[in-house]
Amino acid sequence: MTGPGSKDTWLRKDLLGIRELSPDEIRMVLDTAVSFKEISTREIKKVPTLRGKTVIHLFFEPSTRTRTSFEIAAKRLSADAVNISVSTSSVVKGETLLDTALNLQAMEPDILVVRHGAAGAPNLLARVLKASVVNAGDGFREHPTQALLDMFTVLEKKGRLDGIRLAIVGDIAHSRVARSNIYGFTKMGAKVRVVGPHTLIPVGIETLGVEVHHDLRAGIRDADVIMMLRVQRERLQGSFFPSEREYARFFGLTAKALEEAMPDVIIMHPGPMNRGVEISPEVADGPYSVILEQVTNGVAVRMAVLYLLSGGTREDAGH
Amino acid sequence: MLVIKGGKVVDPVLGFDGVAHIWIEKGVVTRLLDPSLEEAPVPDGAQLVDASGLVVVPGLVDMHVHLREPGYEYKETIRSGTEAAAAGGVTTVACMPNTDPPNDHGAIAEFVVRKAREEGAVRVVPIGAISKGLKGESLAEIGELKEAGAVALSDDGRPVTNSLLMRRAMEYARTFALPVISHCEDLVLAANGSMNEGVVSLELGLRGIPATAEEVMVARDLALAEWTGCPLHIAHVSTAGSVRMIREARARGVKVTAEATPHHLLLTEDAVRSWDTNTKVNPPLRSDRDVEALQDALRDGTIDVIASDHAPHAPVDKELEYEHAAFGISGVETLASLSLMLVHKGVLSLQEWVRKVSVNPSRILAIEGGTLAPGSRADLTLLDLERTWKIEPDRFRSKGKNSPFRNWVVRGRVEMTVVAGKVVYRAEGA
Numbered sequence A: 001m002t003g004p005g006s007k008d009t010w011l012r013k014d015l016l017g018i019r020e021l022s023p024d025e026i027r028m029v030l031d032t033a034v035s036f037k038e039i040s041t042r043e044i045k046k047v048p049t050l051r052g053k054t055v056i057h058l059f060f061e062p063s064t065r066t067r068t069s070f071e072i073a074a075k076r077l078s079a080d081a082v083n084i085s086v087s088t089s090s091v092v093k094g095e096t097l098l099d100t101a102l103n104l105q106a107m108e109p110d111i112l113v114v115r116h117g118a119a120g121a122p123n124l125l126a127r128v129l130k131a132s133v134v135n136a137g138d139g140f141r142e143h144p145t146q147a148l149l150d151m152f153t154v155l156e157k158k159g160r161l162d163g164i165r166l167a168i169v170g171d172i173a174h175s176r177v178a179r180s181n182i183y184g185f186t187k188m189g190a191k192v193r194v195v196g197p198h199t200l201i202p203v204g205i206e207t208l209g210v211e212v213h214h215d216l217r218a219g220i221r222d223a224d225v226i227m228m229l230r231v232q233r234e235r236l237q238g239s240f241f242p243s244e245r246e247y248a249r250f251f252g253l254t255a256k257a258l259e260e261a262m263p264d265v266i267i268m269h270p271g272p273m274n275r276g277v278e279i280s281p282e283v284a285d286g287p288y289s290v291i292l293e294q295v296t297n298g299v300a301v302r303m304a305v306l307y308l309l310s311g312g313t314r315e316d317a318g319h
Numbered sequence B: 001m002l003v004i005k006g007g008k009v010v011d012p013v014l015g016f017d018g019v020a021h022i023w024i025e026k027g028v029v030t031r032l033l034d035p036s037l038e039e040a041p042v043p044d045g046a047q048l049v050d051a052s053g054l055v056v057v058p059g060l061v062d063m064h065v066h067l068r069e070p071g072y073e074y075k076e077t078i079r080s081g082t083e084a085a086a087a088g089g090v091t092t093v094a095c096m097p098n099t100d101p102p103n104d105h106g107a108i109a110e111f112v113v114r115k116a117r118e119e120g121a122v123r124v125v126p127i128g129a130i131s132k133g134l135k136g137e138s139l140a141e142i143g144e145l146k147e148a149g150a151v152a153l154s155d156d157g158r159p160v161t162n163s164l165l166m167r168r169a170m171e172y173a174r175t176f177a178l179p180v181i182s183h184c185e186d187l188v189l190a191a192n193g194s195m196n197e198g199v200v201s202l203e204l205g206l207r208g209i210p211a212t213a214e215e216v217m218v219a220r221d222l223a224l225a226e227w228t229g230c231p232l233h234i235a236h237v238s239t240a241g242s243v244r245m246i247r248e249a250r251a252r253g254v255k256v257t258a259e260a261t262p263h264h265l266l267l268t269e270d271a272v273r274s275w276d277t278n279t280k281v282n283p284p285l286r287s288d289r290d291v292e293a294l295q296d297a298l299r300d301g302t303i304d305v306i307a308s309d310h311a312p313h314a315p316v317d318k319e320l321e322y323e324h325a326a327f328g329i330s331g332v333e334t335l336a337s338l339s340l341m342l343v344h345k346g347v348l349s350l351q352e353w354v355r356k357v358s359v360n361p362s363r364i365l366a367i368e369g370g371t372l373a374p375g376s377r378a379d380l381t382l383l384d385l386e387r388t389w390k391i392e393p394d395r396f397r398s399k400g401k402n403s404p405f406r407n408w409v410v411r412g413r414v415e416m417t418v419v420a421g422k423v424v425y426r427a428e429g430a
Helices: A023-039 A065-076 A088-093 A097-105 A121-128 A144-158 A176-187 A244-251 A291-309 B078-087 B106-119 B142-147 B163-175 B199-204 B211-228 B240-251 B262-266 B269-274 B288-300 B332-344 B350-365
Strands: A054-059 A080-085 A111-116 A132-138 A165-169 A191-195 A211-213 A225-228 A266-268 B002-011 B016-025 B028-033 B047-050 B055-058 B060-065 B090-095 B123-128 B152-154 B180-182 B232-234 B256-260 B380-390 B409-419 B422-426
Touching: A023 A144, A023 A176, A023 A291, A054 A065, A054 A097, A065 A080, A065 A111, A065 A132, A065 A144, A065 A291, A097 A111, A097 A121, A111 A121, A121 A132, A132 A144, A132 A291, A144 A176, A144 A225, A144 A266, A144 A291, A165 A176, A176 A191, A266 A291, B002 B350, B002 B380, B055 B350, B060 B078, B060 B332, B060 B350, B078 B090, B078 B106, B078 B332, B078 B409, B078 B422, B090 B332, B090 B350, B090 B380, B090 B409, B106 B123, B106 B142, B123 B142, B142 B163, B163 B180, B163 B211, B180 B211, B199 B269, B211 B232, B211 B240, B240 B256, B240 B288, B256 B288, B256 B350, B262 B288, B262 B332, B332 B350, B332 B380, B332 B409
Parallel strands: A054 A080, A054 A111, A111 A132, A165 A191, A165 A225, A191 A211, A225 A266, B002 B047, B002 B055, B060 B090, B090 B123, B123 B152, B152 B180, B180 B232, B232 B256
Antiparallel strands: B002 B016, B016 B028, B055 B380, B380 B409, B409 B422
16 A cells, blocks of 8 residues: 545555545545446446556456456456466465466566455555555455445435445455444444354454344334345355355345335345345345345445546546 | 583582582483682593683473474474574473374374484473363374373363363373373464454554453363363463462462473563564464463463474465464574573573573473583583573574574573583584
């Protein structure tokens, strides 16, 4: 990191997490994204803003949604986007992350978007690379662009973040999405609750300024926004909770449970969903769901991030 | 013949704390002379060392060191590790058996002893394995290890998960009067974590190792030690809960001793925020509260020993993502200076410090050392308590440069190290 941004200028070299951002910096990304969202509605969805810039998407974990979203964002800005997928196992046995990074650096990219299974891997890269590094998800640590697009979506739907009651439900312990959103929403003045069985709520989470609930209905009571997290059944079942069936019964979001929330509640999910586990199909497809709008907004927010890291200003965005 | 003149000698075994001249002949301390008395004439040809202004203590005994040889010579060798020890004021190292092949039978212990005699700068006493291949399945050849020179038993680096095997090991070890050193860790609870489980692991998104992963095994081993009557030494204690249980067991008469490392006594989990993989160590750096409890335990005697858990690694083991990096800190060279910080901070008196780094480990391992009484082995360390210096791992004699204390400025420097009457280290400008 090259230091905090002032009110109008983005000064960071990298975007590694939400934790270190100021509210002004978050606002700057969200404001900038508004202009970029419009581009995606045009017939010619392309601006020359990043022409001549090279963006490498380096993914050490499988991803369809995030990688595609970044790729489209880069291409709509006319950057040259290169995708590299590496399986983590081969990296552990062969080339180190540092060597991979230095090899890429030698090709003079401008921005490196990286997803990695190990927490802190983007920080390691940012320290040694000249290129800007964007964290596209590292272990359980952070997924900053997801939190930014989530904040963007809530802002669009509710007109504010300050005072919003947000309930994040599910596997908080293994979720980078939860961490980034907790940092982001609390910084912007929202009241954040986390909801789940004790096994999925990490020790000390209340120090991040959130309320903890272990009962779904109490946890989503009067909520303006409910964010359901994906349950990784393969990994969690039998150890963190007894069965998918029991999880769905106590922590799955159903139309019935939703009665507790505000009448104009919106439902979010970072995807991919397990229908019938953490979210019932009627809720996922129901009127409160903004899940697909999150995906649309993801492109705009990522365009804003790539743009700001390339030295753009909020005022010129979209022109 | 070597005469060390005018140093302040601190020897808690003799109850001595004052200026004295030390005469050393044929590797043995022959006289401690009061300088105010008429001086006995120093024989011609004797080597004289002026130690005025310095403190002279019985040589440090680091009972927890990984020398890596045989098998991992790229990380450390008996030669480089003992040279590092000498530079750290350590005159005896007890080396752990997790080499390749592991030290689980007499031939390996003999190899280590022979190699150390040929190339080692300081005395090396091997610690034999508890189980064959450190696999935790069946007993190592403990009697033969003892014959070959082993002074204790441990599967350090991994716990003995099988409680029945641990019971049998403790019983069998009694037959050969060997203490058992336990690396207390429930691997299932530790769940492949890479740092302490708590607020910092939450923030960094790293898998945590809870304090309970250590404590449940401390509880088990204390129960087994009480049942079997075997002297148990608990390695690298890191949590307040472990301290509490050890204190309570000791009060009941269980034969248990314990050690803590300088890094667990001086650093907290906060250090991991740097993402410096040199902060990755097992057990992990814990919370403020744990560090406080360890310092209290040092003060009240619950923790008997300060040992380095010297775990040298090469850059290829450390220059990785945090969760993929190896556990361990290269520490033998900084053992004296870092632990002296606790003397400067008032946690320990100098006398007490000498007990923790020399007297107690010698007693636990039942080896000669820990005193400068006439007739004892001439292993001694000369210290300048006031001299400040900067820790620069790149200048370590150890092959392992993996220290989280890089660039720390510490007060207290090893000026000279003498092993069996021979000067094996002399600091720059000393």
